[in-house]
Amino acid sequence: MPSNRQEVENNVKKQEIRDSARQMFLAFGYEKTSLAKIAKHAGVTANTIYWYFKSKEELFASVVEEIIQAFLTAFKTRKSESLRDNILWVISVLEVSRAFIVTIHEKSRTSQVIADVHQSFHDSLAEISEAYLLEKEMKPTEIKPYITLVGFVIEGILMHELDEKEKNDIVSLLEV
Amino acid sequence: MPSNRQEVENNVKKQEIRDSARQMFLAFGYEKTSLAKIAKHAGVTANTIYWYFKSKEELFASVVEEIIQAFLTAFKTRKSESLRDNILWVISVLEVSRAFIVTIHEKSRTSQVIADVHQSFHDSLAEISEAYLLEKEMKPTEIKPYITLVGFVIEGILMHELDEKEKNDIVSLLEV
C-alpha cells in the first residue's frame, strides 16, 4: 500500500513510461526505438525518463522483468497438463514478446542488469520444470540437460518464424 | 583472375576493411563498433567505407557471408563421422564466431541482406544434412523437423555459454 498520493502519482508516471517503452520496443525493436520516441508517446520529455530509470538499458530490463513476472505467475498457477501441452502453452504465451528474445540475448553480453533478469528467468523455469519432471519419474541425471534442451528449442521456435505444422512436428520430437 | 593491377589493389583494400570489421565486430559487438573505429583500424577514413559497402549493415552481411562460406566449404569436404561427432564439430567451428549468432538473428528482422545470408546458411546446412541422414536411413518425414531441432540446439549451445559437460550431455540427447 502506497503511503500517500504522491507515491501513487510517481508510480503511475513510471508505469506509463514503462508501458510506452514496451509498446515501442515491441513495434520497432530496441535499437530503432529512441528515448525521444518513448518520451513523446508517454507525454514527457526525453530526459524525464532519466528521473525514473538510470539508462535506456535499465528501462529495457524493467520492461523485460515485468513480462517475465507475468509469465512466471501464469506458469505457476497453471495446472499440469501433458509435457507437450505445457511446451506449446509456453510458446504461445511468449509468442507476443518474441521480438524481445533476441534483444535479451544480445544485451546480456554487455549489460549486467539484463543478464541477471535473463538468468533468473531460466533458473525459475528450470526449478518449476524439475519438480514436474521428477513427478513424471524422469531419471534425475537426465533432467537438467533435458530442461536446457527444451529451453533451447522453445527459444529457437520463438526466434525463427515457424508455421503450426513445423512447430508441432518439432515439439513431438521432444516427447520423453 | 583479375584483369589488371588496379583491380587487385581494389580487392585488397576492400578485404582489409572487411578484415578490420570482422575483428572489431567480434571484439566489441555490432552496435558498439563504430564505422570510425573500423576505418581507423583499416587505415582509411570512415566515409571511404561507403565506396566499398553500401551501409554498415551491408558490411556486416559481407563479413558474415565470408564466415559462412568458409564454414560450408569445410563442412562439405569433411568426411562423415558419427552424428554426434558432426554436431560437436559444427559447434567447435562456429564457437569463435559465437558473438555473431545473436546479431544475425537481431538484424535479420530488419535487414533483407542479412536475412538472406542467414536463410541461405540454414538451407545449405539442411540440404547437406538431409543427404547424410537419408544415407543413415532415417525416415524421410522425420528428417526435416529433426534437422531444424538440431539447428536450434546448436544455436542454443552457441548463444549461451555452456561448459563441456553440459554441452556433451545435451548433444547425447539428440542421438537417434
Added chain:
DNA sequence: ACCTGAACACCGTTCAAGT
C-alpha cells in the same frame, strides 16, 4: 576510380535551472 573534409540529422546522456 578512389578518397576526403565538412556537414546533416539523430542518438543517449548530463546538468544547471526551474517549479
Added chain:
DNA sequence: ACCTGAACACCGTTCAAGT
C-alpha cells in the same frame, strides 16, 4: 521531488570537391 531546455560527444550517412 519532479521536470525541462540546452548542451555534450558521438553516431551512420551524404556529397561536393579533390586526385
